Amino acid sequence: MTQGRSAPLPPARLPENHPRIAQGKVGVLLVNLGTPEGTDAASVRRYLREFLSDRRVVDYPRALWLPVLEGIILRTRPKKSGEAYAKIWNHEADESPLRTYTREQANGVRGRLEAEGVIVDWAMRYGVPGIAAKLSELQSQGCDRILLVPLYPQYSATTTATVVDAAFAHLATLPWQPSIRTLPPFHDEAAYIDALAESARRHVGPEVERVILSYHGLPQRYFAAGDPYHCHCQKTSRLLREAMGWDPDFAPVAFQSKFGPEKWLEPSTESLVVKAAEEGKKRIAVMAPAFVSDCVETLEEIGIGLAETYHEAGGEHLSVVPCLNTDEAFLEALTDLVRRELSGWIPAAP
Numbered sequence: 404m405t406q407g408r409s410a411p412l413p414p415a416r417l418p419e420n421h422p423r424i425a426q427g428k429v430g431v432l433l434v435n436l437g438t439p440e441g442t443d444a445a446s447v448r449r450y451l452r453e454f455l456s457d458r459r460v461v462d463y464p465r466a467l468w469l470p471v472l473e474g475i476i477l478r479t480r481p482k483k484s485g486e487a488y489a490k491i492w493n494h495e496a497d498e499s500p501l502r503t504y505t506r507e508q509a510n511g512v513r514g515r516l517e518a519e520g521v522i523v524d525w526a527m528r529y530g531v532p533g534i535a536a537k538l539s540e541l542q543s544q545g546c547d548r549i550l551l552v553p554l555y556p557q558y559s560a561t562t563t564a565t566v567v568d569a570a571f572a573h574l575a576t577l578p579w580q581p582s583i584r585t586l587p588p589f590h591d592e593a594a595y596i597d598a599l600a601e602s603a604r605r606h607v608g609p610e611v612e613r614v615i616l617s618y619h620g621l622p623q624r625y626f627a628a629g630d631p632y633h634c635h636c637q638k639t640s641r642l643l644r645e646a647m648g649w650d651p652d653f654a655p656v657a658f659q660s661k662f663g664p665e666k667w668l669e670p671s672t673e674s675l676v677v678k679a680a681e682e683g684k685k686r687i688a689v690m691a692p693a694f695v696s697d698c699v700e701t702l703e704e705i706g707i708g709l710a711e712t713y714h715e716a717g718g719e720h721l722s723v724v725p726c727l728n729t730d731e732a733f734l735e736a737l738t739d740l741v742r743r744e745l746s747g748w749i750p751a752a753p
């Protein structure tokens with residue numbers, strides 16, 4: 404066998420998505436659900452197709468579900484949902500409120516962490532800007548450590564887990580992966596509960612006879628299979644009631660936004676709104692702790708749809724407590740949770 408110097412390696416031909424970076428920075432990526440780009444049926448259809456094709460959201464066998472999705476749901480729902488989005492659209496920025504608030508939340512956290520050299524950005528799980536594109540951008544800016552922040556206080560496989568799935572699916576394509584951490588659910592964190600309580604003190608006056616704590620629902624089957632979302636919602640509600648001195652009759656838990664024929668978590672928000680009217684409660688409030696940003700489900704479904712239902716059942720005034728959106732207390736809480744999770748990645752705050 405001939406001894407000799409091995410042939411020099413050919414110059415590296417880096418794949419398209421290779422991060423050409425100077426390493427060493429820390430990035431934070433806030434991720435919310437996603438929202439249509441416009442209120443027209445085509446935009447809503449694009450969004451719903453991506454969202455409702457996710458197995459974590461709808462888990463029926465693909466061979467059964469995809470024909471129903473394409474043949475029925477995506478033919479009918481986009482127009483109806485588009486009309487709902489049109490009622491709550493942010494015309495000034497020509498975008499959905501969910502996008503406005505998510506961007507502003509990222510700005511708020513960025514402003515608080517910039518001095519510590521942390522790069523903060525935001526993405527949408529479905530639609531744009533996507534998680535993969537934003538992870539690439541963070542890497543290009545030098546981030547070799549990235550914290551994912553799913554903007555869901557209560558963990559669910561249908562929301563939180565889909566963010567992590569999408570991030571790791573992107574990582575699976577990379578020759579050089581950043582290190583990743585994920586923010587744990589914050590449904591029982593004191594700072595989040597305090598932010599909710601502070602908002603309740605501002606928006607729920609003494610004239611309010613009942614406050615319905617309305618959470619986005621999901622199929623009961625998912626709960627039975629181990630999704631902790633229902634328990635997280637109950638715990639948030641208990642802690643908020645304790646902070647406010649409310650009892651469960653005054654502030655009951657309910658679940659909204661039912662989709663499809665299966666049994667979802669109960670009671671439904673709609674049933675509790677009607678019950679309140681039937682029991683002679685003339686002024687009620689609805690608070691939606693699972694949504695950190697106002698969106699079509701709070702502004703339209705509760706603020707318009709359920710308010711109408713309440714009036715028809717004999718109620719007089721239904722007020723919707725705004726989501727935490729850009730409340731100072733919430734942005735401070737979120738930044739503190741992020742900072743805690745970055746421990747060891749950035750020097751501890753003095």
Ligand SMILES: C=CC1=C(C)c2cc3[nH]c(cc4nc(cc5[nH]c(cc1n2)c(C)c5CCC(=O)O)C(CCC(=O)O)=C4C)c(C)c3C=C
Nearest residue numbers: 436437438439460484501559561619621662693698699700
């Ligand atoms: C198909 C089933 C759905 C499950 C399960 C589900 C869980 C879930 N969703 C949120 C938060 C949001 N959902 C939003 C909109 C929305 N959700 C579904 C369906 C399921 N959600 C649909 C079809 C839609 C679109 C609107 C419509 O056509 O009615 C939104 C608002 C997005 C916006 O653009 O404003 C949020 C936020 C959670 C927290 C959750 C489970 C815990």
Ligand SMILES: [Fe+2]
Nearest residue numbers: 436619660700
């Ligand atoms: Fe949803």
Ligand SMILES: [Fe+2]
Nearest residue numbers: 660699700704
């Ligand atoms: Fe809805």
